[in-house]
Amino acid sequence: MDRREIAGLLAYMGRVDPRTRRTDPGELRDQVDQWQELLGDVPLNTESGWDARTAVRTHAVSSPYPALPVDVARQWHKHSADRLARHTDPLPSADPDDVESWRAELLGTRQAVLTGQRPPNEQRAITSGATVDPAVEARLRAIGSVIPPKVRAELSRFRPTRAAREAAAVEGRPDPLAVRCEWCHAPAGEPCRNRRMGLDGDARGNARRATPHPSRLDLATAELQRQETAA
Structure with a gap:
C-alpha cells in the first residue's frame, strides 16, 4: 500500500x-x-x-x-x-533444457499466487474420508462393486487365487485361505507353499501351490461350520 x-x-x-x-x-x-x-x-x-x-x-x-x-x-x-x-505448479511453457527460464517461470507463477495477482492452480485431491460423492455412490449401487462384473471376469485369469476365493464366497463354500495352513505355515490370505526339506533340516523349495493343502481345506470347513452354528 x-x-x-x-x-x-x-x-x-x-x-x-x-x-x-x-x-x-x-x-x-x-x-x-x-x-x-x-x-x-x-x-x-x-x-x-x-x-x-x-x-x-x-x-x-x-x-x-x-x-x-x-x-x-x-x-x-x-x-x-x-x-x-492450495496451489499446484502448472507445467512451465519454457524449454525444460533452459533451466534458468524454467525456474524463473515457476517462481514467477508462485509469486503471482502469493501476492494475489492470479488465482492458485488447484487440482482435485484424492480423498480417503468417509464422504463419498453421490454420483460414485449411485454407480456403486448399480454395479455392486468398484470393479464391474465384466471387468472382474476378464481379470480372473490373471489372478486365479482371488477368483477362486470370490467364487467360494458366492457359492457358500469354505475358503481355505481364510485360515492359516498348519502344514506349510502359510498365513491367512496367502497361498500354500511346496516346502521341501533337505537332510540338514533346511528348506530346499518354497514355490506357491495352485491348490491349498487338504488339511487347510479341512480347517476352513470346520471354521465355516463353527460360524454357521454360532449364527
Missing part, C-alpha cells in the same frame, strides 16, 4: 474504532509512517478476496485491543500462505 491507501485505511479504521483516530497532524503523519513501514508490501485489496479493510473490521470485532499494523500484516500472510498451499 502507498501512503494514500494507508491514509484511507486509517480513516476507515477510525470510523470502526474511534480509539485509533488521530486529529493532530504530527501524530497522524507518524501513524501513517508506522503503518506504511509494515504494510508497504501488503496490497489494499486483490481479486482473490483479500481486503485490508475487512482485516481491520475482523480485528475490531474479535479483539478488545486497537488494531496495529502487525495485525493486518499477519492476516495478509495467513491469507497468501493459504493460497499458496
Whole structure:
C-alpha cells in the first residue's frame, strides 16, 4: 500500500474504532509512517478476496485491543500462505533444457499466487474420508462393486487365487485361505507353499501351490461350520 491507501485505511479504521483516530497532524503523519513501514508490501485489496479493510473490521470485532499494523500484516500472510498451499505448479511453457527460464517461470507463477495477482492452480485431491460423492455412490449401487462384473471376469485369469476365493464366497463354500495352513505355515490370505526339506533340516523349495493343502481345506470347513452354528 502507498501512503494514500494507508491514509484511507486509517480513516476507515477510525470510523470502526474511534480509539485509533488521530486529529493532530504530527501524530497522524507518524501513524501513517508506522503503518506504511509494515504494510508497504501488503496490497489494499486483490481479486482473490483479500481486503485490508475487512482485516481491520475482523480485528475490531474479535479483539478488545486497537488494531496495529502487525495485525493486518499477519492476516495478509495467513491469507497468501493459504493460497499458496492450495496451489499446484502448472507445467512451465519454457524449454525444460533452459533451466534458468524454467525456474524463473515457476517462481514467477508462485509469486503471482502469493501476492494475489492470479488465482492458485488447484487440482482435485484424492480423498480417503468417509464422504463419498453421490454420483460414485449411485454407480456403486448399480454395479455392486468398484470393479464391474465384466471387468472382474476378464481379470480372473490373471489372478486365479482371488477368483477362486470370490467364487467360494458366492457359492457358500469354505475358503481355505481364510485360515492359516498348519502344514506349510502359510498365513491367512496367502497361498500354500511346496516346502521341501533337505537332510540338514533346511528348506530346499518354497514355490506357491495352485491348490491349498487338504488339511487347510479341512480347517476352513470346520471354521465355516463353527460360524454357521454360532449364527
